[in-house]
Amino acid sequence: MARDREVEHLLRSEAPQVLGAIVRRFGRFDVAEDAVQEALIAASRQWPVDGVPDEPRSWLIRVAYRRMIDLLRSEQAAHRREAEAAASDPSLVDPTAPGPTVVDHDDSLHLLVLCCHPALSAASQIALTLRAVGGLTTAEIAHAYGVSEATMAVRISRAKQQLKRAGARFELPPDGDRRARIEAVMRVLYLIFNEGYTVSAGDELGRRDLAEEAIRLTRMLQRMLPGEAEPEGLTALMLLTEARRAARTGASGELVPLADQDRGRWDAEMLAEGKALIERAWRRRRVGTYQLQAAIAAVHVEAASDDATDWPQIAALYLGLEQLEPTAPVRLSRVVAVAHAYGAQRGLALLDDLDRTHGLSEDPLVSVRVRAVRAHLLGRSGAHALAGEEFRAAAAMTGNLIEQQYLEDRAVRMEVRSKHE
Structure with missing residues (x-):
């Protein structure tokens, strides 16, 4: 089990790098994403048994490259030179052959921005982000959102076709549009986390795996945008919220509201990291909605009890948040x-x-x-x-x-x- 979890974590972290390499080579995101998914599935079956190869990223890229050639051939869209290149390079045909493929840049931000393209609905943005950047299988995403695998497969396929019709490119938008696209990425990650913290339907209060994936991807975004306050605020918000998960349900699985939670069951390490992050983001003096929400969460967790909570401060923070984001959830x-x-x-x-x-x-x-x-x-x-x-x-x-x-x-x-x- 420990090896399986290690392999799963490795595949999730390598997924965007492998997809980036294949898209850069072929320029076909819609087909490349399928090829990479098949490479990830092959690795998830083979590595726990045979062990992780010395160069796992190169292994995945070679398998995905070979599968990409197959997919292009099957739709009669492959160029002869691509087939000849594949046949002439044994390292691309045999994933066990030596000769690593070097990827010297991180394509994660490009992928996140592409998956959150404005041509897609929020549901499609979420599904594509989890699959392309998160490395989750269609079955895993379908289970997380309580729909059939066939339904989710159709949603993902339609999203990729919409990107193709919209002429979406594997590149960051101009500076004028980049801010809006980054905000879209953060909104999608926030929605993924919220569904993981409290699912919209079903007999579970939340899904830890989905919340953890949202946190992992948000940490990734934060690393890619150093010095940006809002990604730090979003990460802090998720950590300060997720830290309370263990206390949200009682012995029989019943919901325990915040006021009645055993604060000793909150994750102290996660709380400490979240508070440090929001303090750092606040010092940047560029206040945004996620920072305000994280600040509210920090006021809650700093109180020794519900009675000791500084509610006037929280009310004031919500008033400021409402001015920036006048939405129904904030008003309520x-x-x-x-x-x-x-x-x-x-x-x-x-x-x-x-x-x-x-x-x-x-x-x-x-x-x-x-x-x-x-x-x-x-x-x-x-x-x-x-x-x-x-x-x-x-x-x-x-x-x-x-x-x-x-x-x-x-x-x-x-x-x-x-x-x-």
Whole structure:
């Protein structure tokens, strides 16, 4: 098992370098990505048995190159010179032959930007990033997102064809467009992490493997953009959030809210790294949305208990975040912070105002949370019967079974309290 994990980690780290080498050689991302996937699968089967070769990247590039020739031939698009080159070089035909292929540059940023091309939907960007840069198989991505392998294969195939039709090139965009594309990359990595932390549907609260992959790719982005504050802020946010995973569920798998979590179960090493990163990013004085979110997470984890949390500071940070990112999730989070800092009635008033002016209850991103937050605040205000109704309404709307059970349990508690009033 240890060897299998070592091989898996190695393949994930080498995937973008191998794909970059093949795309640079052939200029066909749509076909090259399939060739590299087959090389990765071959290695995942062979290396745990035979051992990792001395030059694993060269091994993968040679196998992917050979498979690329086969794929191009099969679609009758290969040029004769490519076939002749492959036949004349034994190191490209036999992956065990000596003669390493040297790759002296890192193509990971090029791949991330390409996979997050604006011609693709968010779902396609995520799937392509996980496969091309993360090195995950189609089956692994499908399992992570709760769809069939065939459905995910179609999604990935369509994404590659869309890139081809859009004329997407394996190069970084001009400086004027680069910032927007990097922001798109960070948004995709953030979405991958969020799905890993709390899945949108199913009987698991989260998927650690997906969250860990998001962190790994974000660390990669951070290394490629030294001195940039937002990638540091995003990495910090993920670490400070992921550090709490072990305390989020109880002995029976039930959801444990932040206020009730055993803080001794939080990952101290991950917390320390996350706090150091956000402090470093903050000193750069280029404040962005991920830094603000990481700062909020840092305030939470620095408190010895929920009662000791500096909620006025969190409310102020959310106000700043809302000015940069006026979205429904941010507005709803500010409601929670205001309620903790200044009382449930003030929180309810703010929620009603934001719902009236921005339609929070109708927003699919937060509709479940709006009902749940309203229920919590009603309960804290003493309106237990109304709180029970809101909890049940929220439970009926969520597809996550653990979250659903938590909301239903809260509804029962409110109903019991209402009967004894």
